[in-house]
Amino acid sequence: xxxxxxDQYEFDNPSSEEALELAVSSSRQHxxxxxxxxxxxASKVVGRPLPAGWPRWAxxxxxxxxxxxxxxxxxxxxxxxxxxxxxxxVELGVVAGTVLVWYHWWTTA
Numbered sequence: 768x769x770x771x772x773x774d775q776y777e778f779d780n781p782s783s784e785e786a787l788e789l790a791v792s793s794s795r796q797h798x799x800x801x802x803x804x805x806x807x808x809a810s811k812v813v814g815r816p817l818p819a820g821w822p823r824w825a826x827x828x829x830x831x832x833x834x835x836x837x838x839x840x841x842x843x844x845x846x847x848x849x850x851x852x853x854x855x856x857v858e859l860g861v862v863a864g865t866v867l868v869w870y871h872w873w874t875t876a
Contacts, residue, residue, distance in 0.1 A: 789870055816847070837866060
C-alpha cells in the first residue's frame with residue numbers, strides 16, 4: 768500500500784488550511800473495500816454508494832491523478848462508497864479495476 772499526505776503548503780493557498788490523505792493499493796493485497804478502508808484508518812468502513820453524476824467526482828479524480836498519478840475512470844465505472852460529503856470534509860473509498868483508493872480531504876478554514 769502507498770500512503771500520501773499533503774498539508775496546507777501543498778495547495779495553491781497555504782492559508783486555506785487544506786489537507787489531503789490518499790492511500791492506494793492493489794485489490795490483490797487488500798480486499799474487500801471495507802477491509803482496505805479499515806487499514807487506512809477511514810472514519811468508517813460503510814458509506815452510501817457512490818452516486819452517478821456525483822458533483823465532486825471531477826475534483827476527486829483530478830486530485831488523485833495529480834497527487835498519486837492514477838487516472839480514475841468515470842464514477843459510473845467505479846465501485847465506491849462516500850463516507851463524508853460536507854463542505855469541509857470529503858472522504859470516500861473507490862475500487863477502479865484492480866486499484867483501491869482511499870481519499871480524504873478536509874479543511875479547518
